[in-house]
Amino acid sequence: MTSQVVLDSVDTSRRDFLKAGGALIVTFAISDKLAAATPAPSPVKTVAEDEVDGFIAIDAKGNVTVYSGKVDLGTGVRTALTQIAAEELSVPLDRVTVIQGDTLVTPDQGITWGSLTIQVGGMQIRQAAATGRNALLGEAATKLGVGKDALAVKDGVVAPKAGGKGVTYAELVGGKEFRLKLDAKAPLKDPADYTIVGKPLARLDIPDKVTGRFTYMQDFKLKGMIHARVIRPRAMKASLLAWNDFDCRKIPGYIGAIRKGSYLAVLGHSEWAAIKASQIVETTWSEWEGLPEKTRLWEYVRNSKVVKDEDLQKVGNTADVMKAPGMKQIAATYDFAIHTHGSIGPSCAVAEYKDGKLTCWTASQAPHLLRKQLVNMLSMHPDDVHCIYIEGSGCYGRNGHEDAAADAALLAKETGLPVRVQWMRADEHGWDPKGPPTLYDFHGALDDQGNVVGWESEAFLPDRPKEFAVTLLAAELAGLPRDEAHPGNIFQSLAIPYTIPNVRATAHWVAGTPFRPSWIRTPGRMQNTYANECFFDEICVAARVDPLEFRLKNLKDPRGAELLQRLGRLANWQPRKERTQQTGDVVRGRGLAYVKYELARTYVGAVADVEVDRRSGAVRVTKFYVAHDCGQIINPDGLKNQIEGNVVQTVSRTLIEDLQFDRSHVTSLDWKSYPILTFPEVPEVAIDLIDRPTEKPWGAGEPTAAVVPPAIANAIYDATGARVRSVPFTPEKVQAALKSV
Amino acid sequence: MKMGLNVNGKPVSVQVDDPDMPLLYALRNDLGLHGPRFGCGLGQCGSCTVHIDGKAMRSCSVPVSAAAGKKIVTLEGLGTSAKPHPLQRAFVEEQAVQCGYCINGMIMEAAAFLQTNRKPSEAQIREALAGNLCRCGTHLRIVRAVKRASDMMA
Numbered sequence: 096m097t098s099q100v101v102l103d104s105v106d107t108s109r110r111d112f113l114k115a116g117g118a119l120i121v122t123f124a125i126s127d128k129l130a131a132a133t134p135a136p137s138p139v140k141t142v143a144e145d146e147v148d149g150f151i152a153i154d155a156k157g158n159v160t161v162y163s164g165k166v167d168l169g170t171g172v173r174t175a176l177t178q179i180a181a182e183e184l185s186v187p188l189d190r191v192t193v194i195q196g197d198t199l200v201t202p203d204q205g206i207t208w209g210s211l212t213i214q215v216g217g218m219q220i221r222q223a224a225a226t227g228r229n230a231l232l233g234e235a236a237t238k239l240g241v242g243k244d245a246l247a248v249k250d251g252v253v254a255p256k257a258g259g260k261g262v263t264y265a266e267l268v269g270g271k272e273f274r275l276k277l278d279a280k281a282p283l284k285d286p287a288d289y290t291i292v293g294k295p296l297a298r299l300d301i302p303d304k305v306t307g308r309f310t311y312m313q314d315f316k317l318k319g320m321i322h323a324r325v326i327r328p329r330a331m332k333a334s335l336l337a338w339n340d341f342d343c344r345k346i347p348g349y350i351g352a353i354r355k356g357s358y359l360a361v362l363g364h365s366e367w368a369a370i371k372a373s374q375i376v377e378t379t380w381s382e383w384e385g386l387p388e389k390t391r392l393w394e395y396v397r398n399s400k401v402v403k404d405e406d407l408q409k410v411g412n413t414a415d416v417m418k419a420p421g422m423k424q425i426a427a428t429y430d431f432a433i434h435t436h437g438s439i440g441p442s443c444a445v446a447e448y449k450d451g452k453l454t455c456w457t458a459s460q461a462p463h464l465l466r467k468q469l470v471n472m473l474s475m476h477p478d479d480v481h482c483i484y485i486e487g488s489g490c491y492g493r494n495g496h497e498d499a500a501a502d503a504a505l506l507a508k509e510t511g512l513p514v515r516v517q518w519m520r521a522d523e524h525g526w527d528p529k530g531p532p533t534l535y536d537f538h539g540a541l542d543d544q545g546n547v548v549g550w551e552s553e554a555f556l557p558d559r560p561k562e563f564a565v566t567l568l569a570a571e572l573a574g575l576p577r578d579e580a581h582p583g584n585i586f587q588s589l590a591i592p593y594t595i596p597n598v599r600a601t602a603h604w605v606a607g608t609p610f611r612p613s614w615i616r617t618p619g620r621m622q623n624t625y626a627n628e629c630f631f632d633e634i635c636v637a638a639r640v641d642p643l644e645f646r647l648k649n650l651k652d653p654r655g656a657e658l659l660q661r662l663g664r665l666a667n668w669q670p671r672k673e674r675t676q677q678t679g680d681v682v683r684g685r686g687l688a689y690v691k692y693e694l695a696r697t698y699v700g701a702v703a704d705v706e707v708d709r710r711s712g713a714v715r716v717t718k719f720y721v722a723h724d725c726g727q728i729i730n731p732d733g734l735k736n737q738i739e740g741n742v743v744q745t746v747s748r749t750l751i752e753d754l755q756f757d758r759s760h761v762t763s764l765d766w767k768s769y770p771i772l773t774f775p776e777v778p779e780v781a782i783d784l785i786d787r788p789t790e791k792p793w794g795a796g797e798p799t800a801a802v803v804p805p806a807i808a809n810a811i812y813d814a815t816g817a818r819v820r821s822v823p824f825t826p827e828k829v830q831a832a833l834k835s836v
Numbered sequence: 837m838k839m840g841l842n843v844n845g846k847p848v849s850v851q852v853d854d855p856d857m858p859l860l861y862a863l864r865n866d867l868g869l870h871g872p873r874f875g876c877g878l879g880q881c882g883s884c885t886v887h888i889d890g891k892a893m894r895s896c897s898v899p900v901s902a903a904a905g906k907k908i909v910t911l912e913g914l915g916t917s918a919k920p921h922p923l924q925r926a927f928v929e930e931q932a933v934q935c936g937y938c939i940n941g942m943i944m945e946a947a948a949f950l951q952t953n954r955k956p957s958e959a960q961i962r963e964a965l966a967g968n969l970c971r972c973g974t975h976l977r978i979v980r981a982v983k984r985a986s987d988m989m990a
Binding site: 168169170171297298300301302303304305306307308309310311313314346347348365366367368371437438439440441486487488489491517519520732733736739740741742743744747765766767771772773774775777779780 | 853854857858861864865869870871873874875876877878880881883910911912915916917920923924927928931933934935936937938939940943959961962963965966967968969970971972973974975976977978979
């Protein structure tokens with residue numbers, strides 16, 4: 096715990112005055128003490144995505160600051176981005192500090208989502224570093240009177256390869272701007288020479304996280320800050336008819352309430368005063384029962400108005416082959432429940448409104464987008480809104496962080512005081528946007544030789560607005576300008592990786608979904624892959640072929656084939672043409688699933704081992720085997736941590752999680768009513784990482800999750816002969832499926 | 837009213853308006869400690885765990901008045917970066933953190949558990965942590981870290 100502690104203290108240091116590009120930039124860094132005041136604005140540092148100075152600054156001491164629009168959501172990307180920049184610049188790791196998600200100083204690199212932080216954000220930073228390094232080599236060549244090719248960089252010093260006096264980065268550019276456009280052709284370092292990238296370096300944030308020194312969003316304080324709690328409607332779309340805070344006034348430290356439309360918040364000088372007030376404030380709401388009946392959810396989805404049909408994949412002609420005589424037809428319907436993000440720390444934000452300018456400290460995965468949304472909600476000028484990222488509890492997608500930020504922003508503007516809004520557990524479980532319910536119909540046709548000749552899939556997916564934003568709750572309740580809610584790229588991965596002569600994968604885009612939708616880990620790709628890979632397994636059974644062999648037979652992708660072969664070895668897969676009948680109450684099985692993420696990047700294959708108790712229907716996942724190819728690996732241990740996390744979280748989603756609701760509101764408002772997987776139920780995980788140092792690095796935050804539900808479903812079939820086609824695979828559903836065998 | 841507490845070996849005093857206020861808020865807001873974390877306020881997740889007279893307790897569900905006169909230890913008091921507790925070292929060595937929001941509870945619960953069972957099996961560690969929730973799915977590393985710490989402490 097030695098060297099990294101130093102580094103960590105850089106990023107969590109007090110108000111850092113960073114010299115960047117010769118201009119004094121004030122970054123309002125996190126403090127465990129009270130931060131003093133709103134940051135001095137008017138920086139001149141560029142945030143342009145096509146400028147080296149957008150991403151990188153080197154100060155007079157040779158310290159490197161990396162400006163990243165992508166943020167670390169607890170996945171370890173701060174460490175990985177530090178590795179990428181240090182490697183490409185050839186400077187020691189501890190000379191590099193990453194500033195994340197500050198809209199004043201970091202480029203807008205898009206939302207931190209979709210497993211794109213390394214693949215896109217990291218590669219922009221790598222290219223900026225390479226461009227800078229190349230320019231510095233040129234400068235050094237002039238200065239030293241040596242040809243550029245005869246120079247090498249080590250630890251931030253450019254020196255002749257043959258030996259002799261060198262020149263430091265600090266001497267070459269320290270405290271000055273590069274003033275260079277990002278050069279897509281700037282030569283990248285040869286991966287064979289890597290000393291930092293590809294190594295399992297310890298994460299920079301962990302020492303502080305295990306000693307209580309780390310400052311999460313929930314820990315951030317401003318001087319004079321007050322506390323707020325938002326009073327949510329009793330029914331999701333109810334209107335606030337009346338309210339009365341008479342009893343609240345007896346609470347020491349109670350300040351008052353803010354009401355705007357159906358938005359109501361209580362304020363306190365202390366957090367406890369705000370909490371107590373929120374418990375006793377009297378409210379009257381209108382009636383609203385617009386949610387579907389939980390027991391008829393799939394009927395509701397199926398009968399939703401289809402706005403548009405879209406073929407996501409079309410090969411040959413499925414219509415003819417499905418009707419052709421002599422074909423073996425199979426059909427199946429799958430569904431996947433509504434899930435909440437379930438962050439362990441409920442969302443939190445702090446905002447301050449001063450002299451017409453708003454500053455918002457947020458754990459949002461999208462500070463730049465949030466800024467635009469706050470500008471829209473509060474009808475402010477973009478220059479007057481500043482969002483600053485501080486890591487919060489893991490969010491796994493768009494949870495409540497942005498809504499808490501909107502709460503804080505609205506209340507800061509209304510009161511003129513610095514406001515901290517901390518959601519309570521019921522706020523997070525009840526009001527974070529949800530992963531929408533998804534329904535599928537599949538049809539397949541096999542010829543008399545057992546070849547799959549036809550594949551049709553139809554997915555019922557909630558339609559999307561143009562912009563990738565999610566409606567801010569505060570804006571909706573207060574009747575302020577707002578965006579429509581986008582469910583994420585949920586159509587991806589419905590197209591299949593297999594070479595079947597006739598394929599049609601169709602999205603039925605339906606109008607609306609019961610809850611405000613958003614993306615939650617592996618949005619759509621998990622549900623789509625689940626349905627695809629379950630149906631593929633059903634086809635294997637119909638064709639009486641081994642599921643691994645049949646995938647290899649229908650795959651014309653050498654990289655995918657190699658992955659599957661390695662998975663087979665890792666799991667010691669024994670080929671089977673049909674399942675083995677077992678006796679006894681507890682039966683065991685294994686299932687396999689594969690994905691090429693979005694048919695464009697990371698390859699993952701998984702085998703699940705399960706035990707099913709035939710008396711109770713309870714499923715226990717005992718072990719997962721994962722083979723993973725995301726190209727060049729930046730940090731193999733960080734990658735394994737992500738893969739393990741994907742498996743465990745998705746086993747939880749697959750076996751247990753199911754949002755509960757009545758006609759008015761979510762009723763699973765705590766961990767008892769929306770349980771997640773606990774320690775005794777967690778499976779072992781064995782991983783085979785396929786490293787390809789000379790390939791592009793692809794993402795790893797999501798793809799593994801895609802193969803987890805189908806591997807489990809297929810293992811349950813192998814164990815029992817019963818198909819469960821509805822996530823979560825609860826004991827009741829498994830028992831029902833067992834009865835139909 | 838002023839209330840005297842003993843936190844991490846030091847007597848401290850906090851101004852309390854309501855003796856029923858959970859200890860968590862006194863620790864976090866009045867004493868500025870970041871170890872104990874607000875997760876659910878219902879005693880269901882474990883993020884707020886501290887030791888009270890050596891026992892792991894959910895500070896979101898203990899009134900501050902009930903903790904007066906007792907010895908309270910938080911993650912900060914367990915060890916520091918310079919002088920880490922074996923569990924803190926083991927969590928770093930196993931890289932047993934993702935977002936880390938639950939980790940306070942994991943370490944504090946495990947520290948109290950290792951006092952009662954110095955050589956636990958993996959199954960016993962899993963049982964001991966069954967009431968602590970982690971959403972990132974870091975469980976396997978956490979179990980390995982607790983095992984490693986128990987070996988260090990042996």
